[in-house]
Amino acid sequence: xxKKILITGGCGFIGLNFVNxxxxxxxxxxxxxxxxxxxxxxxxxxxxxxxxxxxxxDGCQIIEGDIRDxxxxxxxxxxxxxxxxxxxNTGVNQSMKDPISDLNNNILGTLNLLECSRxxxxxxxxxxxxxxxxxxxxxxxxxxxxxxxxxxxxASKLSAEAYCHVYSKSFGIKTTILRFSNVYGPYSFHKTSVxxxxxxxxILKKQITIFGNGxxxxxxxxxxxxxxxxxxxxxxxxxxxxxxxATQKESSINRIIQIxxxxxxxxxxxxxNVKKLDKRIGDVQRNFATINKAKKNLKFxxxxxxxxxxxKTIDNFIEYKKYL
Numbered sequence: 001x002x003k004k005i006l007i008t009g010g011c012g013f014i015g016l017n018f019v020n021x022x023x024x025x026x027x028x029x030x031x032x033x034x035x036x037x038x039x040x041x042x043x044x045x046x047x048x049x050x051x052x053x054x055x056x057x058d059g060c061q062i063i064e065g066d067i068r069d070x071x072x073x074x075x076x077x078x079x080x081x082x083x084x085x086x087x088x089n090t091g092v093n094q095s096m097k098d099p100i101s102d103l104n105n106n107i108l109g110t111l112n113l114l115e116c117s118r119x120x121x122x123x124x125x126x127x128x129x130x131x132x133x134x135x136x137x138x139x140x141x142x143x144x145x146x147x148x149x150x151x152x153x154x155a156s157k158l159s160a161e162a163y164c165h166v167y168s169k170s171f172g173i174k175t176t177i178l179r180f181s182n183v184y185g186p187y188s189f190h191k192t193s194v195x196x197x198x199x200x201x202x203i204l205k206k207q208i209t210i211f212g213n214g215x216x217x218x219x220x221x222x223x224x225x226x227x228x229x230x231x232x233x234x235x236x237x238x239x240x241x242x243x244x245x246a247t248q249k250e251s252s253i254n255r256i257i258q259i260x261x262x263x264x265x266x267x268x269x270x271x272x273n274v275k276k277l278d279k280r281i282g283d284v285q286r287n288f289a290t291i292n293k294a295k296k297n298l299k300f301x302x303x304x305x306x307x308x309x310x311x312k313t314i315d316n317f318i319e320y321k322k323y324l
Contacts, residue, residue, distance in 0.1 A: 002028050002029060002030045002059060003028060003029045003030070003081045003082065004029070004030045004031075004032060004079055004080050004081050004082075005022070005029060005030070005031055005032070005080070005081065005082045005083070005084060006032045006033075006034060006076055006077060006080040006082070006083045006084070007019065007031060007032070007033050007034070007084045007086060008034045008035070008067055008076075008083070008084070008085045008086055008087035008113065009034075009035055009085075009086035009087030009088065010031070010033030010034065010035050010062075010086070011033060011035040011037060011040055011045045011049075011062070012035070012040070012086060012087075012190075013183075013185070013187050013188040013189075013190070013191055013196075013223070014086050014128070014180075014183060014223060014226065014227075015033065015035070015086050016045070016048055016049070016052070016187045017185060017186065017187060017223045017224070017226075017227055018084060018086075018227050018230060019031060019033070019049070019052060019054055020052040021224075021227045021231070023052060023053050023054060030058075030059035030060060031054075031059075031060045031061070032060070032061045032062075032063065032076060032080065033060075033061070033062045033063065034063045034065055034067065034072070034073075034076040034087070035062070035063075035064065035065075035087070036064065036065060036066040036067075036087075037064060039190050040190060041189075041190070041323055043323070044189065044320065044323035047320075047323070048187055048320075063075065063076050066109075067087050067105070067109035067110070067112055067113055068104055068105065068108055068109050068112065069112075070112045070115070070116065073112045073113050073115075073116045074116045074119075077113075077116050077117060077120050077122070078120070080120065080122065081121070081122070081123050081124075082122065082123055082124045082125075082126070082234060083113060083117060083122060083124070083125045083126065084126045084128075084230060085110065085113060085125065085126060085127045085128060086128045087105075087109065088105055088106050088109070088110075088128065088157075089101065089102045089105040089106055089153065089156070090130075090153075090191075091153060091192055091193075092132065092151040092153045092154070092280070092283060093192070093280060094153070094192075095151055095152035095153035095156065096151060096152060096153075096280075096281065099152035102152045102153055102156050103152070103156050105156075106153070106156035106157055106159075106160050107156050107159045107160055107163070110127065110160040110163060110164070111160075111163050113125075114163055114164065114167045114173065114175075117167070117173055118167060118171040118172075118173055122173060123174065124174045124175075124176065124233075124234050125164065125167075125173055125174065125175045125176070126175075126176050126178060126230060126233055126234075127160065127161070127164050127175065127176070127177050127178070128178055128180055129157045129160065129161055129177050129178060129179045129180065129242075130153075130154075130157055130179055130180050130181075131179055131180075131181055131219075131244070131246075131287055131289060132149060132151060132153050132154035132157050132158075133147040133149050133154050133155075133157050133158035133161060133179070134147055134148070134149070134154075134179075134287075135147065135148040135149040135150040135151070135154050135284065136148040136150055136284070138286075139250070139286050139287055139288050139289070140248065140250075140288050140289055140290045141244065141287070141288070141289045141290070142244060142289065142290045142292070142293070143242050143243065143244060143293055150284070161177050161242065164177050164240065165177075165240040168239045168240035169239075169240060173239075174239040175239055175240055176233040176236055176238075176239075176241060176243070177240075177241065177242040177243065178229060178230065178233060178243050178245050179242060179243065179244045179245060179289070180221070180226060180245050180246075181218065181219035181220070181221050181244070181245065181246035181247070181287075181288070181289060182194065182195075182218040182219060182220045182221065182287075183220075183221055183222075183223055183226050184196060184220055184221075184222065184223065184309065184310070184313055185222050185223030185224065185309060185312070185313050185316075186223065186312065186313060186316035187316065187320075188223075188313070189317065189320060189323060189324055194218065194220075194253060194256060195220065195256060195310065195313065196313075197209075198256065198257075198260060199260075199313060199314060199317045200317065200324050202260065202264060202270055202272055203270070203317055203318060203321055203324060204324055205270075205271070207273045207274070207275050208257075208272065208273065208274055208275070209274075209275050209276075209277055210253055210257075210274060210275070210276045210277070211276075211277050211278065211279050211280045211283065212253075212276070212278070212279035212280075212283070212285075213276065214252060214253040214254035214257065214276070215252055215253070215254065215285075216252065216253055216279075216283065216284075216285050216286065217250045217251060217252045217253075217285075217286045217287060217288060218250075218251065218253075218287050218288070219246040219247055219248070219249060219250060219251070219287060219288035219289055220247065220249075220251055220256075220306055220309075221245065221246055221247050221302060222302075222304035222306075222308075222309030222312070222313075224303075224304060225247070225302040225303060225304055226245055228300065229243070229245040229294060229298060229300045232298040232299055232300055233298055235298075235299075236297055236298055237297075238297060241293075241297070243291075243293055243294040243297070243298060243300075244289035244290065244291055244293070244294060245291065245294055245300065246288060246289040246290075246291055246302075247288075247291075247302045247306075248288065248289065248290055248291050248302075249288065249306070250286065250288040251306060255306075256310075257272070257274065259306065259307055259310050260272060260310065260314075263307075263310060263311055263314055264314070267314065267318075
């Protein structure tokens with residue numbers, strides 16, 4: 001019997017890459033996508049799904065709906081064995097503008113899914129979190145660091161993590177919390193994260209913006225490495241555990257600019273114009289994580305270098321230029 005996975009936010013950046021991986025590597029898995037298509041180009045999504053071989057007649061299905069709707073969550077979980085929960089408000093800046101919407105999506109949406117999951121036979125619930133719950137502190141961060149979020153986004157993700165832990169210990173649902181570092185890669189066209197927004201603006205001949213002096217650092221992980229961690233987490237015996245999924249390498253925004261200048265110069269004579277603005281409230285100066293726990297328990301090992309990953313992402317953005 002085929003295993004059925006529900007992917008919330010499955011038509012987003014990470015979701016599409018996860019679907020692509022499963023279709024290529026896991027023949028006995030059927031997929032159900034739940035997505036509300038907010039901030040997404042349906043024609044672009046349809047083209048990508050066609051390109052990666054997603055067909056609803058092959059045991060795969062798309063449900064258009066919102067995780068804030070409990071009836072939709074219940075319907076989406078029927079017959080499902082595993083949940084990969086990617087749907088969320090994703091970003092500090094957006095949460096600063098509308099903290100209530102951030103709460104409704106990241107806390108109440110996650111709680112809806114967990115509550116519906118405990119009334120089914122869900123074998124595993126994977127939640128996508130981030131380093132934002134850690135907030136203030138001195139990197140490198142790890143799972144033992146006391147969380148001190150400094151943005152509504154970090155606070156909402158920390159609360160969602162807590163509910164996953166509660167439903168694991170109180171109701172017996174096997175949950176795994178993966179704190180993603182700064183993910184980049186193909187199909188991230190609508191994202192406002194650093195590499196995605198830089199690429200989109202460069203290709204569209206627009207100015208790119210740096211908030212601060214560019215010395216701030218992040219731990220950039222290529223999406224294929226991230227997907228491997230999600231897949232490996234289903235074999236994890238610990239329930240309710242938190243894992244940092246990162247590269248354990250610290251890279252500055254200025255380093256990203258250097259790589260982009262070199263890569264675009266070799267491909268085509270793109271002009272890269274940089275504008276610097278004041279640092280944004282809620283942004284941390286340094287952020288990278290250790291991955292010892294993920295290496296041990298999930299057998300996780302990132303493989304794609306920053307230069308190689310950016311090169312692959314540039315190729316993908318140029319291929320889909322008309323949809324940017």
